[in-house]
Amino acid sequence: MQLKLGSVTVVTTNSPDMARQFLKTHDSTFASRPRLAAGKHTTYNYSNITWSACGPHWRQGRKIMLTHLFSLKSLEAYERVRVEERSDFLARLHGSRGEHVRVKDHLSRLNLSVMSRIVLGRNHFTGSNNHRNDRSSGESGVLRLEEIQKILDELFSISAAFVVGNCIPWLARLDLKGYVKRMKILGQKFDEFLEFCIDEHMMARNGQPKGPAKDMMDVLLDLADDPDLEVKLTIDNVKGFTLDLLAGGTDTAATTVEWAMAELMKNPEKINTAAEELDRVIGRGRWVEEKDTPNLPYLDAILKGNFQAAPGWLAAHPARGPQRLPSRTLPHFQRHFGPDQPVEHGSEPGRVGLSGGVPSGEVFEQGH
């Protein structure tokens, strides 16, 4: 569907075929991000990866993540953290037996705890205590889970809000619905927390140990000191990347697992088949480990099917240049569009972007 939002032409789609056109076939044209208010105010003026335009900074950011976080070596090194947190998660769920629980809250807590330990070296989020980001207390730098969850929920909802100034720039300074004000408050909250974490890491570098091993923030701070990096990494970049990891790695994974559980509950025969596979391959005497995955093809297929059925949200993708799209899937797009240049057959100047998701049940290969 094509929409005209102020001076911006937007395409939304729920067709996997169309999404493939934008995200795979014409990836080089649509790989970038628009400069929207959310990226400016919540992530240090587009200093992170998620909101940064396609270019050397974005490429370098992705390379850093791939090398230091998602490489086989790093994934293996952090497995212990995942195992420990998963076992705490299961113990908490087991402890709540007989009560109504919101599974998503437990999953979010699990993911936040894992990401916090991997990225910041320790768990900064607690479900039981009431410490604030108080540098004078013994347990400083700890946020209550409800608090961080509220902050992250606000981040996701405000990033998806319709901000008039994004489409009608001359109205931006009026902040008609107050979203920008909320973004600035949110940015401030993140900054207080991240400043604390950076201070803690800096002190550790100066001889006040904070923990045994290097975490992702240590790696980023080392890189910020590296004069040979292709693109200089600033402290704002360190904060922006950290935020990407905490926000990107929490809600997405929790929603995906929650979705999978809901789908399985609707299909009990699939639960039985999966349970039968687990009994046969693993038995009842031990927990499933990550290295078991290749031996559990049915469970693996459930996970892959779930990613296809519920690939999650997409951030907006602006066009970087003219692009002809196939008439078969988008007849009214049989013309060229480009950023900040007139639409060929339209009367007004426009930019084209893509946003949207793919509905449940449709198959779409989502690259990451």
Ligand code: HEM
């Ligand atoms: C089930 C888990 C996850 C799902 C379903 C998911 C989904 C997505 C989607 C749909 C996008 C947007 C892609 C686009 O617009 O082209 C994205 C981007 C991103 N995700 Fe995830 N994600 C997951 C886990 C994670 C984790 C664990 C992390 C970090 C630890 C993460 C970090 C990011 C980052 C940094 C981006 C921006 C990448 C870029 O702009 O190049 N995600 N994710």
